[in-house]
Each structure stands twice: as C-alpha cells, then as structure tokens.
Amino acid sequence: MALFTLDRTRRRSLQDQLAGRIRAAVADGTLAPGERLASARALAAQLGVARGTVDAAYARLAGEGLLMTQGPRGTLVSPAARPGAAPTVSSPLGPPLAPPARPPPLRVGLPALDLFPRALWARLVARAARGGAGAALAYPDPAGLAALRAAIASYLAVARGVACAASQVIVTAGYQGALTLLARLLLPAGAAVWCENPGYKLAARALAAAGALVLPLAVDAEGATIPPDDRARVAVLTPAHQSPTGVALSAHRRQALLDWAARRGGFLIEDDYDAEFHYLGVRPPALKSRDTGDRVILAGSFSKTLFPGLRLGYVVVPAELLVAATRQALLATHGAPALTQAAVAAFLTEGHFARHLRRMRSAYAVRRAALAAAVTEAFAGRLTVLPRPGGLQLLALCPDGTRPGWDLAAVRRAEAAGLGPAALSAQFLGPPRAQGLLLGFTNIAETDAAPIAAALRRAVGPIPPVPPCPTAGLTP
C-alpha cells in the first residue's frame, strides 16, 4: 500500500500535499530518522504525479532540514529529525532569506551555518555594492583592500597578540590560497616541507601539488614535535588546536620550534584557523606573538570565524618576504574579490566580528558539551571523547588494538545513514597510528545531540572489544 495518498480534488497543490504527508509521517514516527525514502522517480510513478512534483517536495523538506538529499544515493529522513517535533518551516531570518542548506550532522570543518547573521551580512554586501571600495570595478590591490588589511592588523593585535603593520597583511583566497602563495614563495620545485602527522591533509596535498616534498612531522600529547633532521627549513603547524587531534601546542614546544626555525634560517607557517574557539582556560596567543626573529608566517582564515563559502583568508608576511609575496599575489590571483573584501572589512570595523565570535564561543561551548556527553553515553566507554581545550570538532578515540580500518568502515556506514563524521586514520600521512571518529559539533543544536549520537551508534554497528587503553601517544 502506498505510504502517501494525494487528493486531486483539493485546491492545495500536489507538491504541498506531498510535503505535508512526509512531514506528518516523520512527526508520527512512520518514517524514522535516517530512513531512506523511495526515489523521486519511483514515488512519482506510484502516486501518478510528475517527477518534478516529488523533486520539489523533497528539495523543500531538505531546505527545512527534515530530509537530506545525497545525490545518486537518494534521499533520507535527516538523522536529526525528531518524531513528534513540530517541523521547522520558518527561518528565524525572516521571509526574504532562504534557510541555509544543512550539512550532514557531525560534518567537520564547518562553523554553525544556522547561527551566522545572514540578514546583517546581506545588508553589508548590498551597502558595499552601492558605494565605497566595493563598488570599484577596476582591479583590486593584489595584496588586499586597504580597509580590510588594516582591520585584520587591528584584530590580530587585540585578539592574537600579534603586532604587525597593515602593509604586512596579504589577503588570500582562504588558507588554501595562502598556502599556494607561500609554496611559490618558499618552496622551489622539489624543496621539502614538514607537515604535521596526523594533520590537515588538504594542506599537505596542496603543498605536494605545488611541487614540494612533504615530510611527516610526528605529533604527540604536546602537539607537533621538533623536526628530527635538516631535510627541510619550513614547517606547517596548527599551534592553537592541532588538526585533527585538538592538542594545544605546549609552551615548551613553542619555544623549541621557534629556536629550530631561527637555527635553520627557516620559517614556521602558523595555521591559526580555529584559534578563536577555545573553551577551557585562557586562549593561548598566536605563536607569531612570541616571534622575535620574524620566522613565523601567520596564516588566518575567515572560513571558521565567518563562513567558508567566502574564500577569504590572510597571511602576515615577514618584512623580508613582503615584496616577493605581493608579487606572487598579483601573479596567482590578481587580488581577492573587492566586494567581498569590503563587506568583511565593514563586518570587522563595525564591531560585528567581535560580537559574532563571542556568540559563537558560547554557542559552541554548549553544543560541544552536549555532543561530548551524548557520544560518551551512546558509546558507553567503547570510544573515548578526548578532553581538548578548543576547536570545532570532538575526537572520539578508539582503544589501542582496534581492528585496522575500523574507523574508515564506520565512517562509510555513518555516511550511508546521512551522517558526516571523519576518520582519524584518514588524517595520517602514511600508515595510521591511531583510529577514532572526528565529530563536528558546530551544527548540532543541544537538543539534537542525543538522537544524533544514538543514530551514529546505530550506524557504525558493532565495535570490536579490546582492552580499554586509549593512548596512541595522543593523550598526556
């Protein structure tokens, strides 16, 4: 029997009726969170309606967060959908703004897309388009819009303890753009570079694609270790919260790495991407703030503080590299989009940035604690949520001795259920030394944490029993 029936005699459109039936089926539990729906083609045939009617109803419910579309793999009831809950049909942003697309629950690397002040952003973009620097139609300064570079320099002085002139700030296409620029600047073809292991794979891959030889730099419970030999004079680090382990680089290691760079006449590239989101104790200042020898190149990104679709970041370049860096910015991109830069400059200088970060820090502290508690309970001691001071994701570590490949398989099963965790073992350059699940908490409302953790537990299936000894060298 068909799950849904439509009434052609009613004035309400077939698409409206179908969307309403699906909402009701989720609300009364007929359709369970994570359950797969019939393909649009099959359902259209079953109901005798055009396929576009079903597509449109599915897309609408996906926009509301009730369903998740997964391309050729079909459409699922969102694992976060709660039976009995009233469907969220209206956007808190008001009628002119469409609700933001919801990422799969637990997806790492994203800020809270539901909490970004989009109406304000829309106003700033419109204002920038109407006048001032954003309206400039000619080529922008390749190093960045003067107002934005100045705003970034003031922000870094206040928030990250970094004293730099606006002229040292070069605006890039996010961290990825910064790395590509730095690779051209510091790494002639075949030159070697140390990258943390485990680490941010996209960075290592970008450097390799630029022709560099990537050398793995071990990470332990104090963060990145000291390069063991002299094969390279550049190291890429995530000092605030090591990606992906979340460890904050210890004071002792910070000094030792600065000494290493001074001794080698080399550079440390400081990826400061998530430093703002520190929940326990005092937020450590940037490594760059202690850099008396001008050996640290700080790279920041607006991907986590605002949103990644912006594609805006920056590098603070040591004086000796400034001319060459500006030239590379010209050759690589001829500057970043002027309109976006102008809107971000206004966001910073008018106080919205500081306010937004304050709000996000409180929201993330709540979401993080809720998900950590829910995952700890759902996995009942089988995975250990490591107590890390900050960042945008949790690391639930598998015990030593877990069957190789378990986390990769678990992630595949979770993806099939519409969830978006990542596997720790996939973040290693070479053979993995530990396994675990990386769980993004930023887009999970406090009340959704328990059902999502339960959905994850159901999705990953059995966890092989092993002695409870989760160390892997990543815990103190």
Ligand SMILES: Cc1ncc(COP(=O)(O)O)c(C=O)c1O
């Ligand atoms: C370790 C790390 N650095 C930097 C970034 C930001 O990259 P981008 O500015 O290219 O979006 C990310 C985003 O996920 C990241 O995980």
